[in-house]
Amino acid sequence: MEEKNKQLKSVWGKWWEPIRKWFYPNWLLYELSIRFYDYSIDVHNYFTDQQDYFASFIGEFGTQALAIFCSVATFVICTFFLTVFTCFVLYKFFKIENLTNTRFEEKTKKYF
Helix, strand or coil, X not given: CHHHHCCCXXXXXXXXXXXXXXXXXHHHHHHHHHHHHHHHHHHHHHHHHCHHHHHHHHHHHHHXXXXXXXXXXXXXXXXXXXXXXXXXXXXXXXXXXXXXXXXXHHHHHCCC
């Protein structure tokens, strides 16, 4: 009976286990940074498309400065608050064996 209760090995093999604690956080950082860059470009495009409206209040130079400031702020806020902390949590999740002390973690971790 105990022979059948063996844990399955990782799908990717033994060589993957030390790499995964760095791969997943780095992949997440890269992927989300690309998405947040797209968000910041969209924010900049919104302000430049609505330039006639904003220019009546703050002028053309003010509209360009506002577009640049808001797009950079969007990228920095999203990257820092949504990516850095998530990458840290992923790193800790894969570095520490059975971090949450649950069977679900044991079952899912072996597939990743």
